[in-house]
Amino acid sequence: MSFIATPEFLHFPQALPLQSGASIRDYTLAYETYGSLNAERSNAVLVCHALNASHHVAGVYAGQDKSEGWWNNMIGPGKPVDTNRFFVIGINNLGSCFGSTGPMHTNPDTGQVYGADFPVVTVEDWVNAQARLLDRLGVQQLAAVLGGSLGGMQALSWTLQYPERVRHAVVVASAPNLNAENIAFNEVARRAIVTDPDFHGGHFYQHGVVPKRGLRIARMIGHITYLSDDVMNAKFGRQLREGLNLKYSTQDIEFQIESYLRYQGDKFSEYFDANTYLLITRALDYFDPARAFGGDLSQALARATAQFLLVSFSTDWRFSPQRSREIVKALLDNRRNVSYAEIDAPHGHDAFLLDDARYMGLISAYFDRIAKEFA
């Protein structure tokens, strides 16, 4: 049984300065909280989301049975991040299409829908916006910040931007920056969207169309990179969609994997905003805390004072274990308190969202340890 989650919204009239030099004002952040903040305000856990997710981390919405939050297996009463002990906060990032202010909203400066004019936001900008929201919630210091993939980058960035506000950072299936191949996949996806004639330079809303062709391609590419070779072969292999006979067609679906990818692409194109896709992939591309230190990650992470848990998955080729180990090494160079686990899981990058007894057990044990600090 899942508990009932309720989205909340906070408006921020004051301009938020962005890394690009631009700023954004009169914006709204959507968030959810689960559990209760204790009297010492010491049990707050912030959960940061990745590309296709939101503030709806756990629970279900009233009357909507199938609306489980994206990390509902991880967070809730009695779960690894136990909401009977922790006050868990999920925040939807700026530029998203799931509730917080994003490209489909109105720019207060022009009275027009932002569209492609929504300012480029970075991981650092998101963390600043999250910090402001925590101020409003009365949370000065987090027991932990937790995230997977792009969410892990935010968790890492928290420890650098607000070292005094984070006691523990749990960084799952993440990386200190994207490598060339990661950027390349993002770029192909963006080109598919931007060159879709229905994109209209990012102002498709006013044309009453959606660049669905581009979104479908973007999502298909994404899905390939989320899965491991192994799991794709186990799940689909060379299975034909219909019986045993080949159709000998270049355009009809012949293999199950084609059917799966087209379905995922179609579904995604129905709800995801094209401008949000561009913004979030760019935030991924730009994240690189070592950049200001000539590429020296150890120097870059010297500011972090939090304790860390890093987790990677053996078959994740998008953010491979090697990338997590770079973070571990840089933290150890600074003599920080780091735990690291490389989980042998077949599911590729997707593993961070899936049930795996060792993974869940590990997170559970780590949060038990955190809970003891304020129990």
Next chain:
Amino acid sequence: MSFIATPEFLHFPQALPLQSGASIRDYTLAYETYGSLNAERSNAVLVCHALNASHHVAGVYAGQDKSEGWWNNMIGPGKPVDTNRFFVIGINNLGSCFGSTGPMHTNPDTGQVYGADFPVVTVEDWVNAQARLLDRLGVQQLAAVLGGSLGGMQALSWTLQYPERVRHAVVVASAPNLNAENIAFNEVARRAIVTDPDFHGGHFYQHGVVPKRGLRIARMIGHITYLSDDVMNAKFGRQLREGLNLKYSTQDIEFQIESYLRYQGDKFSEYFDANTYLLITRALDYFDPARAFGGDLSQALARATAQFLLVSFSTDWRFSPQRSREIVKALLDNRRNVSYAEIDAPHGHDAFLLDDARYMGLISAYFDRIAKEFA
């Protein structure tokens, strides 16, 4: 100094039955030959091409300095496949856009350009067409058939379809079939092409347009899979295209890798035919000699009597060494004469086209050995 190559053409009035049940008649094959067929007709080497290549394997065209054949480093006088000793034949496959009959030609049955109605051709169909061309050239038995990637699949198929006509098969950077991930990448590329509004169901020629957006995306995806992570990081890493300052833009080029991919996509979309792309990727998807044997590759390869050299490259993740080893194992199960080399090269799948002393030395030594059989 490269020698002068001259394309030749042979017309085939008689219908070629295809694996799909369809047939194709009145077709032309473009080919080139280098060196001379010896009196015993025992020194012929057939070179099979992959996706973006043709009959123009080696040499340059008269008056066109930069027109080197795609395997000019491998084939020519004094090169690993030495045209002073071997009579080398390059054939452009049916459905290509580089000279042989393809989708942009006229269907003799309708008087219309084939377009998307060009019949689906398979690796087996190509091999049958190649065999007919060899008949016309008076080559009954090949000293060797040689190919990389999709070309390697053709070389393997030769040993199964015409075992008595092949003494040696050299199968480089290839696989006994595509895995789910390979098919998935092909499918995304095809969807990008087919959903480009300029594709017009494959009959874009009559609309005077080309689905360049789709072709660009297809090529960008292809390029990512041809390269290794290592070589991408070494060549591009996170280098910015312009100086040191970020532009903070979702659509402008920011990283060198983006610039490279866009350039490759643009170039490709200027000359490659969209229907050919669909046909060739489908031929890749369909190739699976073990299919008729319930997936048992050892049984499937029992027919082969040729001697084999298989070569793979350590960083090739498109057709990984593991896939070559599957072929080696199946041949050894049949007690065939097999040599296998796994070359430690950083360049990914592309390595099969590049200079590498050990690779070149290996092919050279193997062809020396073949030459001794008829010297």
